[in-house]
Each structure stands twice: as structure tokens, then as C-alpha cells.
Amino acid sequence: MKTTKLKKWAVVSAATFAFLAGQGTSAAAASHKVVTGDTLWSIGKQNGVTVDELKTANNRQNDLIYIGETLTIPDQGAAQANTASVHTVATGDTLWRIAQQHGVTVEQLKAANQLQHDTIYIGQTLAIGSQVAEAQPNQSTQSTQLAVSAEEQDLLARLVEAEAKGEPYQGKVAVATVVLNRVASPAFPNSIHDVIYQPLANGGYEFSPVGNGTINQPASEESKQAVGEALSNPNHANGALFFYNPEIATNTWLASKQVTAVIGNHVFAK
Numbered sequence: 001m002k003t004t005k006l007k008k009w010a011v012v013s014a015a016t017f018a019f020l021a022g023q024g025t026s027a028a029a030a031s032h033k034v035v036t037g038d039t040l041w042s043i044g045k046q047n048g049v050t051v052d053e054l055k056t057a058n059n060r061q062n063d064l065i066y067i068g069e070t071l072t073i074p075d076q077g078a079a080q081a082n083t084a085s086v087h088t089v090a091t092g093d094t095l096w097r098i099a100q101q102h103g104v105t106v107e108q109l110k111a112a113n114q115l116q117h118d119t120i121y122i123g124q125t126l127a128i129g130s131q132v133a134e135a136q137p138n139q140s141t142q143s144t145q146l147a148v149s150a151e152e153q154d155l156l157a158r159l160v161e162a163e164a165k166g167e168p169y170q171g172k173v174a175v176a177t178v179v180l181n182r183v184a185s186p187a188f189p190n191s192i193h194d195v196i197y198q199p200l201a202n203g204g205y206e207f208s209p210v211g212n213g214t215i216n217q218p219a220s221e222e223s224k225q226a227v228g229e230a231l232s233n234p235n236h237a238n239g240a241l242f243f244y245n246p247e248i249a250t251n252t253w254l255a256s257k258q259v260t261a262v263i264g265n266h267v268f269a270k
Contacts, residue, residue, distance in 0.1 A: 040063050052103035171265075
């Protein structure tokens with residue numbers, strides 16, 4: 001498999017896009033060809049429009065973009081300004097899902113609501129609106145963005161399925177994030193493929209599904225969604241580089257690592 005060795009992340013997709021045709025007297029529109037490191041947020045910021053306006057102009061339901069794609073940039077004068085709104089947290093909500101729904105980033109939501117972590121509660125009211133657009137993502141988020149091919153995204157989803165089948169959804173997100181954190185770390189290979197297939201000195205692999213073949217089984221939709229969330233918001237599990245099930249783990253060295261989270265049956269550490 002051809003590997004991708006890049007320093008920034010932009011979530012990629014094989015989806016194609018239909019562009020809106022102007023009706024009557026159309027406003028002038030520009031175009032933007034997606035390159036490594038682009039996100040809808042960064043493209044919108046560069047062109048003075050919002051994520052929602054970009055999504056409307058390109059007839060899309062999510063924030064996935066792919067390298068080489070050409071996006072329509074709506075005329076700034078014709079674009080509708082964001083209006084302030086609120087969101088009441090419901091069962092199943094995460095900051096990532098709420099951000100996707102309203103066309104903002106997780107960091108912007110956290111800044112607008114003075115949140116120091118990703119934990120939210122059912123019934124909690126979150127501020128969303130034009131004020132949020134002024135918030136800047138922190139430097140750690142920007143520096144860990146990566147361009148990922150559709151093949152590597154599928155590979156990562158298959159690993160998540162094999163490693164975290166039956167685990168809570170956030171546990172699946174955290175497993176995917178461990179791989180992404182390793183890609184960003186100088187102590188590990190710098191592509192998703194090479195991290196997943198990293199060999200051990202004893203002839204095995206860092207991830208057991210590679211050795212036992214379960215990596216080749218198709219991923220569930222939940223595992224694919226978890227990978228998408230990890231790619232869009234790579235700050236889960238507090239920078240964890242390892243995870244293990246303490247009930248079955250035989251590597252006592254892992255127990256010496258700093259625990260960052262416990263989700264389901266998995267302990268995450270760095």
C-alpha cells in the first residue's frame with residue numbers, strides 16, 4: 001500500500017460534490033483547490049466565509065474534503081452571517097457532533113463556553129453563533145492536523161473495529177487517536193500505514209490484529225465514524241500513545257506509563 005507521509009491533517013473522502021448553479025442575477029463566486037493541510041474552517045477563514053456557507057455552496061452534509069477537490073467559494077457579500085444560537089445537549093451528543101451540526105470546530109465551542117475538557121452533560125446549554133467564529137483553534141490542534149488518504153482512513157477504521165469491537169463509541173475514537181498521536185510523535189513512524197504495521201523485535205506487530213489477520217475484516221459504520229471524529233478532533237485521550245486491557249495484558253511495562261483515560265475495558269496511557 002502506498003503510504004502518505006505528511007505533517008498536517010485534512011480529513012479526506014472519496015465523495016464527489018455537486019455545485020450549486022446560480023439563479024437569476026448570481027453573485028460572483030470563486031473556487032479553491034484543496035491542498036494538504038486544508039480544512040473547511042481554514043478555507044473559510046482565508047476567504048472570509050463561514051463553514052456553513054461553504055457547505056451550502058457545495059451542497060454537502062458533512063465537513064469531509066479531499067486533496068485535489070475544487071470547492072466553490074460563495075461571494076462574501078451574498079453569504080449569510082451566522083446568527084447566535086444555543087444547543088441543548090441530548091443523549092448521544094458529543095462536542096464533535098454538535099460542532100459538525102453547527103459548522104464550527106470543537107475548539108471554538110470550548111472557547112465560547114469556557115470548557116477546559118470535552119465532557120458535556122445531558123441538558124447542558126451550549127452557546128453557538130457568530131461569536132464562536134472569532135475563536136482560534138489552539139496551536140496543538142493546528143500542529144497535529146494530517147492529510148490522510150481514503151485507503152489509510154479505511155485501514156485505521158479496520159484496526160479500530162478489530163481492537164475495539166464491543167467497546168463504547170468514545171473508546172473507539174480513543175483507539176483511533178492513539179494511532180494518530182503516534183504518527184505525530186517522533187518516536188513512531190510518520191504514516192498511519194507504517195504505525196499500524198510497525199513490527200516488533202520478536203517477529204510480531206505493535207497491534208495484534210495485524211498478526212492474527214483481523215485487520216483484514218471490514219469496519220463497521222461506527223468504527224468509520226469514530227475515525228472521522230478522531231481525524232477532525234485529534235485531542236481525545238490526552239495524547240495517549242498506548243492502550244491495553246489490564247485483564248489480559250501480559251506486558252507489565254505498559255503499567256508503568258501515565259494513565260490518561262479509562263474507557264470501557266481499555267486503559268489509555270502515554
